Amino acid sequence: MSVTLLIEQLLNGVQLGTMLFLMASGLTLVFGVMGLINLAHGSFYMVGAYATAAVTASTGSFLIGLGAGMAAAAMVGALVELLVIRRLYHRPHLDQVLATFALILIFSEGTRWIFGSSPMRLSPPSWLTGFVTLPGDTRYPIYRLMLIGVGIVISIALYFLISKTRLGMRIRAGESDREMIGALGVNISKLYTVVFALGAGLAGLAGALVGALQSVQVGMGEPVLILAFVVIVIGGIGSIKGALLGALLVGVVDTLGRVYLPIFFRAFMPPSEATGVGAALAAMLIYILMAVILAFKPKGLFSAHD
Amino acid sequence: MKQVTRLGLGLLLSSSVLAAHAEEVKIGMITTLSGGGSHLGVDVRDGFMLALEQSGRDDVEVLIQDDANRPDLARSLANEFMQRDEVDILTGIIWSNLAMAVVPTVTRQGTFYLSPNAGPSDLAGRMCHENYFNVAYQNDNLHGAMGAYMREEGYEHPIIMAPNYPAGTDALAGFKHLYEGEVVGELYTQMGQTDYAAEIAQIRDSDADSLFFFLPGGMGISFMKQWESSGVDMPIFGAAFSFDEILIKAVGSAAIGARNTSLWAYDLENEANARFVEGFQAAYDRMPTLYAAQGYDTANLILSALETAHPDDKDAFREALRAADFDSVRGEFRFGPNHHPIQDIYVREVVEGDDGEPTNRLIGIAIEDIQDVYFEECQM
Numbered sequence: 271m272s273v274t275l276l277i278e279q280l281l282n283g284v285q286l287g288t289m290l291f292l293m294a295s296g297l298t299l300v301f302g303v304m305g306l307i308n309l310a311h312g313s314f315y316m317v318g319a320y321a322t323a324a325v326t327a328s329t330g331s332f333l334i335g336l337g338a339g340m341a342a343a344a345m346v347g348a349l350v351e352l353l354v355i356r357r358l359y360h361r362p363h364l365d366q367v368l369a370t371f372a373l374i375l376i377f378s379e380g381t382r383w384i385f386g387s388s389p390m391r392l393s394p395p396s397w398l399t400g401f402v403t404l405p406g407d408t409r410y411p412i413y414r415l416m417l418i419g420v421g422i423v424i425s426i427a428l429y430f431l432i433s434k435t436r437l438g439m440r441i442r443a444g445e446s447d448r449e450m451i452g453a454l455g456v457n458i459s460k461l462y463t464v465v466f467a468l469g470a471g472l473a474g475l476a477g478a479l480v481g482a483l484q485s486v487q488v489g490m491g492e493p494v495l496i497l498a499f500v501v502i503v504i505g506g507i508g509s510i511k512g513a514l515l516g517a518l519l520v521g522v523v524d525t526l527g528r529v530y531l532p533i534f535f536r537a538f539m540p541p542s543e544a545t546g547v548g549a550a551l552a553a554m555l556i557y558i559l560m561a562v563i564l565a566f567k568p569k570g571l572f573s574a575h576d
Numbered sequence: 577m578k579q580v581t582r583l584g585l586g587l588l589l590s591s592s593v594l595a596a597h598a599e600e601v602k603i604g605m606i607t608t609l610s611g612g613g614s615h616l617g618v619d620v621r622d623g624f625m626l627a628l629e630q631s632g633r634d635d636v637e638v639l640i641q642d643d644a645n646r647p648d649l650a651r652s653l654a655n656e657f658m659q660r661d662e663v664d665i666l667t668g669i670i671w672s673n674l675a676m677a678v679v680p681t682v683t684r685q686g687t688f689y690l691s692p693n694a695g696p697s698d699l700a701g702r703m704c705h706e707n708y709f710n711v712a713y714q715n716d717n718l719h720g721a722m723g724a725y726m727r728e729e730g731y732e733h734p735i736i737m738a739p740n741y742p743a744g745t746d747a748l749a750g751f752k753h754l755y756e757g758e759v760v761g762e763l764y765t766q767m768g769q770t771d772y773a774a775e776i777a778q779i780r781d782s783d784a785d786s787l788f789f790f791l792p793g794g795m796g797i798s799f800m801k802q803w804e805s806s807g808v809d810m811p812i813f814g815a816a817f818s819f820d821e822i823l824i825k826a827v828g829s830a831a832i833g834a835r836n837t838s839l840w841a842y843d844l845e846n847e848a849n850a851r852f853v854e855g856f857q858a859a860y861d862r863m864p865t866l867y868a869a870q871g872y873d874t875a876n877l878i879l880s881a882l883e884t885a886h887p888d889d890k891d892a893f894r895e896a897l898r899a900a901d902f903d904s905v906r907g908e909f910r911f912g913p914n915h916h917p918i919q920d921i922y923v924r925e926v927v928e929g930d931d932g933e934p935t936n937r938l939i940g941i942a943i944e945d946i947q948d949v950y951f952e953e954c955q956m
Contacts (some may be wrong), residue, residue, distance in 0.1 A: 271612035275781045379610065386612040389826040394805065401807040409780070411805040414773065484770040485797035485826060488614075493768055507905055528774045532764075541762070549740045549764035 274408040280522065285414045287521025288421020292476035293498040294505070294513040296469025301513050302508025303444040303465050307363050308368040311498065312491025313377035318343035318474025319481030319490060320385055323392035332395040336478050344467045349409060351466040356459070375534055378488050390485040392478075417479055424472070425514055432510060441465060445508050479507020498554055504563050506570030513544060515571055520556050527555040599886060601636045603878065604657035606650050606678065607668035609642035613793040615822050616670045616867045619644070620692045622860055623852075623871030624667070630855060631879050639663065646671075647677035654678045658687055664887035665690060667874055670867075672696040672715060672743050683707040688887060688897070692874040693867060697746060700916050703952030707890075709897055709915045711874040713839055714948035715743060716750030718815035721837045721921035722788060723755030725942040726813055733760045735784035735814075737775060739795065740764040747790035747815070753949065760784045765791070772799045776806045786810060792817040797826050804830035811835070816924070820865040824926055824934045831926045831934045839917075840869040840906040841924050841938040848876075848903035863935070869905050876902045909943075914954035918947045 274448040297311050321342035326335030354373065358366045394413045401409045407482075417423035440461050452458040477491065484490070501520050505512025532548030539547065563571065579646060605624065608617035628636060643650035650669060657663045661926035667690045668681050669675045675694035682689045683705040691699075695714040699705075726734060736751055736759050738744035748762060761782050762777050766838055787810050790901060791799050796818030803812070816838035824831040842853050842864060850871050856864040864872075885892035900911050914916050923942045929935035 272781060275777055278777045279774055282771075282777065285773070286771055380678075382614075387610070387618060388822045389615075389794055391826050391828055393801065393830075399805050401805065402679065409807045411802075411807070413805055480770075483798070483802055485794040486802075487797075489795050490770070490794070493770065500641050525774050528766075529778060545762050545764050546745075549766070553740070553766050557896065 274406050275529070277404070277406060277408050278410060279525055281408075281410055281414070281418070281557075283522030283525035284518060285418050285421075285519035286525055288418055288425075289476050289480050289503050290494070290497055290521055291421060291514050291517035292424060292472045292479075293494055294501040294517050295510055296472045297495075297498050298502040298505065298508055298510065298513045299441065299465055301502070302467050303441055303448070304355075304359055304462055305448070306358060307366050307370070308355070308469075309367060309495065310350070310373035310377065311469070312495035313374055314343045314347055314470040314473040315477035315480075315491035315494055316377065316381060316488070317346050317472075318477035319392065319486045320381060320390065321474070322478035322481060323390040323486045324385070326392060327390075332398075332482070335392075336475070339478035340471050340475045343477070344471030347470020347474075348463055348467040350470075351463045355466060356462070359462075374492070381536070382488050387488065389485045392482045392486045394482045412485060417483075420475075420479065424475075428510060437461075437464065497556070500560050502570075504560050504570055506567075506573035509570070509572040512572035514568055519559070523559055524552075524556050527552040531555070578841070586668070589914075599635075599888075601882060601887060602661060602663040603636065603638045603665045603667060604654075604661060604663035605638055605640045605668035606643050606653045606657070606666065607640070608645045608658055608670045608674075610644050613645065613670070614871075615820075615865075616693065616793075619669070619822075619865045619867040620668060620670065620871035620874075623864060623868035623873075624692065624875040625855065626852070626855055626859055626868075627875035627879065629859070630851070631876075633879065633882075636879075636882070640668075643669070643674060645674070647674050649676050650674045651681070654682055658685060659680065664688065665878060667692055667878075669694055671926075675699065679708055680705070684728045686890065688890075688893070690874050690878065692870045694777040695916065695948075696742075697948075697950050700948045701915050701953035704896060704914045704950075704954035704956060706915075706956045709877075710917065711877055711910070712739075712870040712917070713919075714916045714950065715746050716753070716948060717919075717921060717946055718817070718837045719747045719750035719790060720812055721942040721946055722815060722923075723751040723753065725837065726786060726788065726834075726924055727755050728755055731786040732757065732790050733784050735761040735763065735779055735782050736761065736788045737763040737765065737779075738790040739767045739769065741767050743792075744790060748916045751788055754943070765795070769795060770798045771804050772802050773806075776808060779810070780806070780808045784810065786813060788813045790815055790817065793823070794884060800827045800830045800834070816866050819924070819926060819936065820867065821863040821935065822865060824936070828934065829928075833926060834926045835939070836924055836926070836936070837921050837942050838866050838924055838936070839921055840866045841936060843938045844905070844907065844922065846903075846905070846907050849905040849907075852905045873902070873904050873906070873909070876904070883895075912947050912951050913949040914948070914956070916948050916951065918945050920944050921946050922938055 293301030318339040322335040322339030325338035364394045401411045501516040531552045532545045535544035535548045641653045665688045670693045672694040688707050691710040693712045695710050699935045700714045704907050812834045814836050816836050819836040881896035886894040887893045921942045923940050924936040925939045926934050927937045
């Protein structure tokens with residue numbers, strides 16, 4: 271196995287991790303601040319991708335599309351919070367799961383109704399296609415490098431937002447004690463709407479960025495949602511830092527597992543069996559990782575509610 | 577006088593034939609109209625309905641239900657159709673796992689089932705049934721045909737890739753069966769996987785001269801878009817399931833140059849196909865896919881059999897189906913002993929169409945008169 275393959279796979283893992291972080295940060299904020307389990311988070315991912323595909327197709331500019339996708343997801347998020355989610359804060363988690371699951375069905379069928387059931391076209395702009403040659407003769411797609419860059423920028427921006435601004439202070443306060451900050455006169459319902467829209471916007475951005483690389487279709491958000499839940503459970507529910515670390519961990523472990531497990535088994539098994547066993551085990555790897563971490567740290571790596 | 581005699585003879589000899597036209601025929605269609613990959617079900621339905629419309633018959637009633645790609649739902653829909661609606665014929669299922677959940681019970685209870693898409697190996701082999709007809713293909717057909725084509729074209733070190741589920745492993749087995757050479761690697765991906773960076777890096781790292789893959793639906797779109805920007809320069813091959821007209825439009829320029837095997841192409845020259853493609857475009861304002869062609873052929877097969885017998889006369893209707901006396905849009909079509917097609921498989925290449933959008937162009941025949949390898953296990 272060559273070093274270039276390892277470098278390339280590490281980059282792939284980090285890239286997957288940064289996109290998972292965009293999804294997981296919103297999910298973990300919403301859970302941390304409002305105590306809400308939001309299964310419909312994957313729908314914002316889909317909304318972002320569809321809005322970007324539609325706007326990119328009509329304006330011809332990927333950047334305008336990207337902005338529109340993020341804005342559309344944030345707007346839909348705010349609307350959903352005002353109309354539905356608001357009524358769920360005082361309900362048990364099971365009610366929240368049921369209601370947000372219903373939202374998934376509504377969003378999926380609504381999207382099909384508007385855009386049809388065929389996948390939509392969304393490709394990276396021409397100035398982001400192609401690849402760069404990294405040291406050691408590793409070829410790496412420019413678009414994926416850009417995704418890593420965007421992930422880093424968003425992480426830093428979120429860090430400043432949470433730790434240096436008034437909004438961030440309120441979010442942190444909301445995470446530690448929801449009732450107290452309401453009693454202190456902070457407009458809690460406005461804060462909730464803003465946090466929810468922020469999370470939805472980030473999910474929409476992730477959907478738009480990843481949609482250009484994968485396919486824009488109904489139901490695209492659900493597989494990512496499952497991974498995002500794994501990430502926030504590993505990282506500790508409610509913790510942005512935990513989400514970042516968890517996302518990178520899941521991204522790298524998943525990518526490397528898929529490549530190296532089949533190779534590992536090939537050392538002492540016939541090739542076709544090794545491929546099958548390796549692929550099956552690779553699919554389970556992140557869940558095994560989650561189980562191991564929870565065994566030692568039941569609340570995840572960085573729990574917000576210690 | 578002559579007419580009176582004929583009428584009398586008719587009344588005496590073939591009251592069942594007269595009844596066939598007088599009595600309504602009920603067809604139940606269970607297909608995937610929502611959820612991922614629903615464009616397959618939509619096309620099967622639209623192709624099927626187009627054939628009925630073109631026939632001008634008003635004594636055939638079609639009941640359509642959406643299985644949402646869920647085996648349990650498909651099964652309960654099938655029971656509903658058989659018990660409440662008492663349909664004569666069932667059809668429509670897209671996915672092999674759903675077909676396995678539904679078809680054996682349906683055929684055992686004496687209802688006819690005609691598959692417009694799924695062709696799992698069990699239903700062609702040990703679990704075949706006299707009331708089951710596959711009008712599309714056995715699952716291995718297109719993959720095997722591509723194996724034969726690639727060997728013919730002189731590719732000596734292909735790397736092959738499919739998702740790790742039954743149809744995926746079958747696809748690679750089918751490919752290897754007719755490729756008959758050494759493959760340099762086999763990659764199994766996860767079902768529903770969307771990111772293929774890890775696989776692409778492995779393909780680049782191998783010394784393969786070509787890539788064959790089976791990634792149906794959205795998986796294929798994701799893979800090809802990522803393949804294009806990876807800078808790997810290697811010809812790619814697959815079955816039509818990753819290259820139907822709808823998918824390649826979503827993929828865009830990344831699909832150009834890919835070659836794929838299909839049992840049908842819209843530019844295949846025969847009378848039935850011209851009528852189908854024109855009719856489909858006029859009715860639905862889009863290009864048909866192979867799924868639409870399969871739905872269309874399924875309906876025409878049923879209509880041709882109805883000319884001779886009503887499904888109530890099971891033996892006569894079965895014989896009429898087996899004769900396959902209809903004009904298939906794919907040219908020659910006949911059934912093997914296990915009621916699966918023996919047909920030519922074509923090769924298409926994705927090219928840039930007149931409107932700048934990618935489209936499939938017929939470039940030749942991959943293999944003639946292909947038959948599945950399971951028919952010997954079938955005992956009817």
